Amino acid sequence: MTATYRELTEWSSAYADAGWERKHFFPHRFYCVPKCGPDGYLLAQRMCGGRDPKRMWQITLFATGAALSGLPRELFFDRDIIWHEQHFNRPGQVATADLYGDGTTLYSMAHHSDLVQRISRRRELKTRVEKTFKGWHRLLLNCVANFALAQGYQRIRIPLSAFAMRNTDPKRFVHRELFERVYDRAVLHQFRASRAGEWWNIELKDNPNVIIEAQRASEAIDNSKTICIYHDIERGLGHRADSEIAREAEREGPTALRQMLAVEARAGVHATYNVVGSIFQEVRNQIASGGHGIAFHSYNHGRIRQLGACRQIDYRLKGYRPPRSQLTVDCSDRRLCRHNFEWLASSAPTLGFDEPRLHNHLVKIPTHIDDFRLYRDQMPFDQWRERVLSLVDHHDFISIGLHDCYARFWLDSYDHLLEQLQGRGRLATFDTVAAELYLAAAA
Numbered sequence: 001m002t003a004t005y006r007e008l009t010e011w012s013s014a015y016a017d018a019g020w021e022r023k024h025f026f027p028h029r030f031y032c033v034p035k036c037g038p039d040g041y042l043l044a045q046r047m048c049g050g051r052d053p054k055r056m057w058q059i060t061l062f063a064t065g066a067a068l069s070g071l072p073r074e075l076f077f078d079r080d081i082i083w084h085e086q087h088f089n090r091p092g093q094v095a096t097a098d099l100y101g102d103g104t105t106l107y108s109m110a111h112h113s114d115l116v117q118r119i120s121r122r123r124e125l126k127t128r129v130e131k132t133f134k135g136w137h138r139l140l141l142n143c144v145a146n147f148a149l150a151q152g153y154q155r156i157r158i159p160l161s162a163f164a165m166r167n168t169d170p171k172r173f174v175h176r177e178l179f180e181r182v183y184d185r186a187v188l189h190q191f192r193a194s195r196a197g198e199w200w201n202i203e204l205k206d207n208p209n210v211i212i213e214a215q216r217a218s219e220a221i222d223n224s225k226t227i228c229i230y231h232d233i234e235r236g237l238g239h240r241a242d243s244e245i246a247r248e249a250e251r252e253g254p255t256a257l258r259q260m261l262a263v264e265a266r267a268g269v270h271a272t273y274n275v276v277g278s279i280f281q282e283v284r285n286q287i288a289s290g291g292h293g294i295a296f297h298s299y300n301h302g303r304i305r306q307l308g309a310c311r312q313i314d315y316r317l318k319g320y321r322p323p324r325s326q327l328t329v330d331c332s333d334r335r336l337c338r339h340n341f342e343w344l345a346s347s348a349p350t351l352g353f354d355e356p357r358l359h360n361h362l363v364k365i366p367t368h369i370d371d372f373r374l375y376r377d378q379m380p381f382d383q384w385r386e387r388v389l390s391l392v393d394h395h396d397f398i399s400i401g402l403h404d405c406y407a408r409f410w411l412d413s414y415d416h417l418l419e420q421l422q423g424r425g426r427l428a429t430f431d432t433v434a435a436e437l438y439l440a441a442a443a
Contacts, residue, residue, distance in 0.1 A: 003439035006214035024135025026067040040098035104154040163198035225425030228399040237301035249405035256407035293429030295319030343434040363434040370401030374409035
């Protein structure tokens, strides 16, 4: 697989001729990715009546080259700084824009830079970041214009600052000056634009000399055999009909979680932990400290009305795995996109395919085998392990599920199983798989 991107690596006089200022430029590349972006579905619905995930895109802007000099790599993975975590596992992410295409018009709704707007949390880097990336909003406009031209749109619409402010999360403190600078002054400086209701209207035919065309390039994405270990952390909630098993799972679950995390730490393995929302806050920190992926496994192991409750617990997790792989109305593409989920993991039979796919701008990840038969059928662990290894040997992608409530059937042999899996392919999280699929589909 390859990821397509566009880049501008050096300042030239052509930029000045187009009205750019040298102080606003830094070398960069950007990816045009078929996904909704942070709040992209909600904003499209509210601001331009868009409801089709297939028309939603995200532009992600990365700094490159000298712009990264002196900045620690870990800065770009700091969850307190890069709050929306739209970095696709790559350093240098600076800004993003949410887009919606409607006929010949491209709407660009939310422009933001977590890095610049949240860097005050790293005081020692604040001046360096603000000076280097002060022009992020102007470069982002050029990225949007590049995408619009490449996709054949005739016009771009950017919200007026007041319109953008009204559609910003009311829990956020809004700096009016920032919105005016990003949505009004930058647009009028960069383009010939007119007002169309609550939007700036930019006719591309009227702006032939102000858009700097970025060079198209590509990079390789790891396409080796991929093995995903995932854990459904649910304690006794998955066995409420059997009170004895449920009580045992509630009692032993915390110890099992500590032990499986310890085994993975010794092996250097990162797994995906799908956690029931009602116990999420209790276990989150110990899972996250190991560098694992974390997703929701419903709120209370129920079938409906789970997504909203999950988002009250955490707004940023990218993935959702329904209990028992039952695809209820809660798991519709639009509902998942509306609640900011980027991937869905469910059994291969329910999805209808064996390898991860990008569908309706949502990544869908099939699961292949889990430890349920160890519990239900009392299958010997060695026999189960041979089935797992056989699946791994015959598939380029395989995902293996392990429950905290069944840990007594496999935990004593977990270290050896991981050793055998590591010798057969790369172990990756569902977040990594989703990020790679999005990049592979970049336009």
